[in-house]
Amino acid sequence: MSEELADKIATVSIQHYLSLPGKSGKPTNPSEWTLMSSIVLETGNKDLKVVSLGTGSKCLGKNELSKDGGLVADSHAEVLARRALLLYLYGQIHLLQNQLESDVFSKMENGKVFLKSDVRFHFFTSHTPCGDASIIPKDEPPCKVARLSEHADVHRTGAKCVPGARQDPKLAGREYHVVQAVRTKPGRGDPTASLSCSDKLAKWSAIGVQGALLSLLLDRPVFLASIVLPSNCPYSEASLRRAVIFRLPENCTNFPKFFRSSVPFPHCKLPGGKPCPTSLLWSDSKHFLGGNKSFEVAVDGRKHGLGKSKALTKAGRLKVCKVELAVMFKEVAAKLCVKVDDCNTYRDLKDKASFYNSEWKSIREFAFPEWPEKDKTFEQFCV
Template sequence: MPAASAIAAAVLDRYDKLPKKGKPALRGGKRPEWTVLAGIVKNVAQGDTEELECIALSTGLKCLSKSQLPSDGGALHDSHAEVLCRRAFIKYLYSELELARAGKSKVLEPRKETGRFKCRESVTFHLYISQSACGDASMGALERSQPEDARAENESKKRKWEESNMVDVDRADGTISTGQDARPNVVLGDLIQPGLRRGRNDYAALGVLRTKPARADAEMTLSMSCSDKIAKWNVLGLCGALLSHFIEPLYLKGITVGDLYDHVALQRALCDRIEGLKDLSPGYRTTQLELQASPIPYNWSKASILQAHPDAKPVSGDASILWDANYPIDVEVITQGRKQGFAAKKGVWHEKARAVAAVSVKALPETLREIDMCSATYGECKAASTDYRRCRDILLRHKFMGWVLTPPEHERFLIATGTAQIVRGKSQTRPSSTSGT
């Protein structure tokens, strides 16, 4: 595996070259913004040498609450850096898919046996994160890093939120319930299940699923923690259900982490929890990651901001940026789940506020040819990826039983106007990373 410093430098150098729009600001030094940076680095082995390139990059700390979720697929539910980085990577893969069909991709090659494309053996992918993933991977490190006054303030916020929302807390297992008829293991529409915690509730519970956000005084979301999502990618791959129609599962080789690095916790959260799964579909597997700490600081992390401005009170940045190497001059800026620069008029968002990715009908795989793409929904196209869905069900049934699934009503938007535009002939619109949920 390439050195941690080389992987981190590839991402940080690329980030420094991007324009300022969407990046954190100092705000005069009194309330400076901070954020988390994530990047995926491609490593091409050439004999005894390795060629590193950052191919996808993002920043972000936000996610939409349950009440903010649109039903038309027009906004991202989760804008944490790791999740957005994977979306930028998927955008990168869609353009590589077009190159591969023309025999020009240096990443993908066809596999005749399956009719899909696979990653070339010389290519591996490595994830860099400026701060350890939220959820199980960082619970211990985060608690150790907090001063006593900050911990007391968080507990106070938590109690106020619970009281204002009529929340009962089962102190034995950390699960919560709301409303006059509150009962154990239920919160906001039966979201909380045994083995699932809300944010940072019950610090001592290790190896459990957790939802975002971590703040106890914030509204509940449907988004699982980044620790949980990365562990899921280590079984199902990075492609997701839609892209798996075209490409065989692609996996991370390793992860390089900056602040809050805890090797034992990362190993447990990202790898150990998924071990022992059996009967996965061909091409799917459980992955053991190579984990390493980055020696290079990210200047806009919370730790770096506090070191540079010890008297300041940092605030989390509202905007996220997304970038991929196949569109190097195009940086998407995201606020509240939508592309920056588009506003709702009379409650209706302009179609350009959401992503459009074109796919040729002639190039559709067999798994999608029985579906009328003019009327197909996002959910129907995901469900048609039967091998992916089967492996996901095995993972959730045997390892992640408390996983919060996106409600079906949020996946019923038409694929032709949401995540992808199906056109006859050649692809006419470049793919975007800000589509779907």
């Protein structure tokens, strides 16, 4: 991959973001900023197309989480773009099941859908991923940093080391942070259970972005070919590689390449500015979003613009919340004759993905021993 392609990925992502309706999860005044991430499909003929996009910088605190799977806990742009990709992939399976052509899948056979060999997915994000990748020396060339030098100060990350593991010493300069630590995102007073985007990108680089449920339907995992950042944010390829790649076992080989494009993001993070309070979620999957609508606006993990009486009902759910994604999975799985009728809860569905779960357990024990186990009480809801 070339820097020219990285610029094209950044350009098509930003142009798509700007083309979406003006009051839909984007800054509305000069003092606001937002984070934006997208996933761009590249096919064999080198066409580039944005297939998912998300904006946002907020998470729900532990006390705000929902046990019915109806709220999205993590609304950082990277996470929403990846969840919107799941919508896209379900939509592509739906096309194949209706004997229509899919951009990414070639055939269905023995309960599996096969990914085309010439398909690649690229990840654009408008700011350095929170967590370990954001710990970047301030006074060294950004692409030549192998480790933090003795006298360097570093950019800070608001993500906190998980309890019970190594903690930041918060000393001067390079001693402020420890590196390669699993971290949780900051909340608004109430601590969150959401892990940093650096940690999530590392996980996706190890076992794919498709997650447990889709792993039951696909012939192989879906990996990111590259991660592209704009020109107007802190950048260090070495820090990205340290955060996303160097923590993984040697048998993990589907690593993304990293690029800094020459293209700026127009709504970048501003000193003294305020984050946009809403998030935008877009997916090239109208079938699952309903009618001709291809985007949703979110606030506090649910649809924006609904009164309190509807906020926690089905009408208030985002299509990328756990329960809605589980319903989509069961819909396409049934048409593939994948037996899931005996699964009553979301946890039951995830337990079906035994190979995926085993792979992740092995990687987590080797590379991320401090990675917290999920609280399964939040996965016992019925689907």
